[in-house]
Amino acid sequence: xxxxxxxxxxxxxxxxxxxxxxxxxxxxxxxxxxxxxxxxxxxxxxxxxxxxxxxxxxxxxxxxxxxxxxxxxxxxxxxxxxxxxxxxxxxxxxxxxxxxxxxxxxxxxxxxxxxxxxxxxxxxxxxxxxxxxx
Amino acid sequence: xxxxxxxxxxxxxxxxxxxxxxxxxxxxxxxxxxxxxxxxxxxxxxxxxxxxxxxxxxxxxxxxxxxxxxxxxxxxxxxxxxxxxxxxxxxxxxxxxxxxxxxxxxxxxxxxxxxxxxxxxxxxxxxxxxxxxxxxxxxxxxxxxxxxxxxxxxxxxxxxxxxxxxxxxxxxxxxxxxxxxxxxxxxxxxxxxxxxxxxxxxxxxxxxx
Numbered sequence: 001x002x003x004x005x006x007x008x009x010x011x012x013x014x015x016x017x018x019x020x021x022x023x024x025x026x027x028x029x030x031x032x033x034x035x036x037x038x039x040x041x042x043x044x045x046x047x048x049x050x051x052x053x054x055x056x057x058x059x060x061x062x063x064x065x066x067x068x069x070x071x072x073x074x075x076x077x078x079x080x081x082x083x084x085x086x087x088x089x090x091x092x093x094x095x096x097x098x099x100x101x102x103x104x105x106x107x108x109x110x111x112x113x114x115x116x117x118x119x120x121x122x123x124x125x126x127x128x129x130x131x132x133x134x
Numbered sequence: 135x136x137x138x139x140x141x142x143x144x145x146x147x148x149x150x151x152x153x154x155x156x157x158x159x160x161x162x163x164x165x166x167x168x169x170x171x172x173x174x175x176x177x178x179x180x181x182x183x184x185x186x187x188x189x190x191x192x193x194x195x196x197x198x199x200x201x202x203x204x205x206x207x208x209x210x211x212x213x214x215x216x217x218x219x220x221x222x223x224x225x226x227x228x229x230x231x232x233x234x235x236x237x238x239x240x241x242x243x244x245x246x247x248x249x250x251x252x253x254x255x256x257x258x259x260x261x262x263x264x265x266x267x268x269x270x271x272x273x274x275x276x277x278x279x280x281x282x283x284x285x286x287x288x289x290x291x292x293x294x295x296x297x298x299x300x301x302x303x304x305x306x307x308x309x310x311x312x313x314x315x316x317x318x319x320x321x322x323x324x325x326x327x328x329x330x331x332x333x334x335x336x337x338x339x340x341x342x343x
Contacts, residue, residue, distance in 0.1 A: 006288075009250065010295055121284045125261075128281035132264040 003090050004083035006122040007104045007112035011036050014049065016071035020058050023049050023070050034101060036110070037074040046110070047076035048103070078103045083111055087126070091119050141272070141342050146205035150214070151270055153197045157221055158263040160190050164228050165259040165324075169252040171235070172245070183232040190225040194218055213338050220331040224259075227324045234317035239310060241303050244318075247292050251321050254292075258285045258328045265335050275332075275339045282332040286325045293322040 012030055014023045016039040023035055037047040049070055057073045058065050081090055081102045090102055094116060104112040143151070164186040171179035197218050201211050240248060265278040296318055305311035 005253075008291075009246070121288075124277070125257075125281045125284060128261065128277040129264060130277075132267060 001087055001122050001126055002083065003081055003085050003087065003102075003104055003114050004106075004112065006087075006118045007083070007114040008118065009112045011103075011110060011113060013038050014070055016040065016047070016069065016074060018070050020049075020054060020065035020068045020070055020073065024054055024065055027051060027054075034113070035070075036078070036103070037070055037076075039071060039076075045076065046078050046103075047071075047074035048078055048101075049074045050101075078110075080105050080110075081114070082106075087119055087122050090114055091123075094119070141206070141210075141270075144205075146200065146203060150197060150200045150205045153193060153200060154214075154218065154221075154266060155263070157190060157193045157197060157218065158259070158266055160186060160193060161221060161224060162256070162259045162263055164190070164225060165252070165256040168228055168231060169249070169256050171232070172249050172252050177236060180232040180235050184229050187225040187229040190222060194222045210338070210342065213334070213341065217331060217334045217338065220327060220334055221262075224324060224327045224331065227320050227327055230320040231317060231324070234313045234320060237309075238313035238317045240314070240317070241299075244296060244299055244303075247296055247299075248318070248321060251289055251292055251296075251325075254285050254289050255321075255324045255328070258282055258325055261285065262328055262332055262335075265332050269335055269339050275336050279332045279336050282329055286329045289322055289325040293318075296322065 012026060012032060012035050014026060014035040014037055016037050026035060027033065033052075034048055034050040037049050039045055039047060053073045053075070054065070057063075058068055079093065079097045079099050079102050081093055081104055083104050083106050093102060094100065100116040102114050103110055104114055141147075164183055167179055167186065168183050170176070171183065198215055201214055201218075205211075206214060261278060261281050265275055265282065268275055268278055300315065300318060303314065305314075
């Protein structure tokens, strides 16, 4: 089973210049744990902001999320995997990079996201298929 | 062993098992045809899904009459019949999806997610066939039914996105809107019924142990 078969295709974006509070609002409204950060100007490219970043780097330190920019806490670069990679490659890369989600690309284009839970689910399905070949 | 007594492989039983297997294979074919029809935007293939529902009806009648012809212990017959009826209702959903597709216009921005739902439906139908085979082999179904629940959850997530997207689609007239809504509802409803069928196999499995 390849990564593209089990990835989430909906990616949500936030601008690096937006406040952390705006990012939090989006995460809560969309019920997701991470957003792709779009940087502009000479710092172009993509990064990621996760609920973990918001809690550990902002809220738990008593920093006002309305006064901090997303770009200040976003991680860059994204850890990316090709959509045709298999699940073992994905889990290996997650373990090596110590991340719980990978962004999926088709060439230069971001096409989805695969989380640790997605990998676990896909592996359980492979296990359930077992010896049965259709 | 109680399993062999409750789920014997005599001549009549073998016929029923073979027919249920063939009913489920037909389901896999129908799900695969629906997926291919969506991918290629092929109206003829959609018509084929409707034909497969008719074939499935014939198979269902045959299985039910075989069961009440004396296959399996009487206490097991209603559960097996119910399973066959649930599988038949999956075909009804597939047929409804095909009919609505022929009448509706699917917005291009929703086509990709619809195709993903059809892909997962096909995978689920294959897992249902595997689950049935595991039951016949006397295996534990726990891991198979979990796999089906995982697929169902995945489709539920996509359904939520599609429902939100649907609200933003401009509707030119009542009937276009209705058919599009019914198409999405039946396409995403297929997985619910496959899950019901797998739960029922689990009940049968527990009842014969």
